[in-house]
Amino acid sequence: MTSVSIIIVTYNSEKEIVNCVNSLLPQLNNINGEIIIIDNNSTDNTISLIKEIESNTISIIQNPK
Numbered sequence: 001m002t003s004v005s006i007i008i009v010t011y012n013s014e015k016e017i018v019n020c021v022n023s024l025l026p027q028l029n030n031i032n033g034e035i036i037i038i039d040n041n042s043t044d045n046t047i048s049l050i051k052e053i054e055s056n057t058i059s060i061i062q063n064p065k
Contacts, residue, residue, distance in 0.1 A: 004033040011040040018049050021058065028057055041065055 006024055010017055017037075024035055037050055038061045050060055 001032065002034055003031045004028075005036060006033065007036045007038065009038045009040065010042065010046055012042045012044045012046060014042075014044040014046045014049055017046055018053065021050065021053055021055075025053075025055055025057070033057060034059065036061065039063060 006028075008017075008020065013020075021035060021037075027033075028035070035055075035058045037058065039047055039050075040063045047060065047062065050058065
């Protein structure tokens with residue numbers, strides 16, 4: 001059972017998303033948590049940067065609009 005879910009809604013946030021996620025990951029070490037990123041059709045490198053982060057606690061939902 002997940003203790004906490006962190007949901008991030010993003011659009012073209014390649015400059016901020018890696019720092020945001022990396023600041024949250026250490027907080028999930030001692031609890032059963034997850035990060036859900038909802039991307040609203042970014043046209044920059046947001047998705048590729050998220051996919052480079054190695055963590056099994058991150059899920060990505062890519063909206064087509």
